Amino acid sequence: MKVLREIHLADALAVVLLIAAGVSFWLGSSALARAEDLKAFYWLAVGVVTVRAAVQVVRPGAKA
Amino acid sequence: MGVDSTSDNEEPRSVAPPRPRFAKLGAIGAAAQASVPGLYAWAVTVAPVAWSRGGSLFAKGAAIAGLAALGVGVATEGRWGPRARFVSVWGLALTSALVWLLVPAALGPLRLDAPRGILGMVGWGLFALASAAPALGADASSSGRIVDDEPLQPRVPIRRGDVVYIGGAIVVAVALQLVGWRVTVPERALLVRLVTLAAALAIIGAATTVSLARHARAVTPTPRSRFRAALPWLALVLLLAAGGALVGSR
Secondary structure: OHHHHHOOHHHHHHHHHHHHHHHHHHHHHHHHHOOOHHHHHHHHHHHHHHHHHHHHHHOOOOOO | OOOOOOOOOOOOOOOOOOOHHHHHHHHOOHHHHHHHHHHHHHHHHHHHHHOOOOOOHHHHHHHHHHHHHHHHHHHHHHHHOOHHHHHHHHHHHHHHHHHHHHOHHHHOOOOOOHHHHHHHHHHHHHHHHHHHOOOOOOOHHHOOOOOOOOOOOOOOOOOOHHHHHHHHHHHHHHHHHOOOOOOOOHHHHHHHHHHHHHHHHHHHHHHHHHHHHOOOOOOOOOHHHHHHHHHHHHHHHHHHHHHHHHHHHO
16 A cells, blocks of 8 residues: 555556556457457557557656 | 775674575576476477477487487586586577477467467576576685675665566566467467567566656656656547547447
8 A cells, every 4th residue: 555655646647558558469469369450450559659658657758 | 086985993794694595506507407497398398299290200309309408518517617508508499499390280279279388488488597597606705695895785775666567567468478379370370479579578668667767756857747748649549549439339
């Protein structure tokens, strides 16, 4: 619980974005395995952008 | 200006004795340490292929040669030193690759189940780790410590939350590796493995950056400027999500 108290709003948003990125990558990989290429491309793009957003929230200008 | 940090009044720092278990592990050579996960990886991913239906005598010979390379590396480490590690690493890796090339059908998705594939990945990863970074042995002349200098003091204490960040990222990375083990087309299966590995690395890298950013809070901009800097990317996420929802609802 002490860990949760130390988390700022930006950190919380970054964690949520990271989890969303993980889910997106998982959906994209699953779609790629099922040969649904359009869905795979969409979810992988969402994952890449979400990872980038998570890093930018806590470290503006940094590269993911 | 050489300034000695230790004065005469200051007592020497107490050094914790090394744990006997790790000291024993460091006493054996690097090739011997790597031989255990190497043997495991060989038993899980090479031997079943060489002795599968369609495995030629040459493939069986190559598999045995890989096992022998591990043994030669262990046996000659005392005489050859670090060069013995090249024999075990390259001997096992090259002969294993030769076996897989000679019997490619044995690695097909219909004959290689997901648990064995994942266990094989773990085995080869541990073999690479033990070969590249073996446990170091303690020097008898340095009072039980590996480094002769004074113990380094951390500039920033590691917060407990970092374990949660990195642990969560590792869980996601491992979960991504469970995808795509039933793909029957080899090219697509390889593509899925590459994509999942790249995604796992991206997640771990981003989680590390997010975790480290908490320690440098004093030099980072204000929350408002941080959100402003991330706004284009957040907008892009929302745009992609809205577009996907729109297309999916049709």
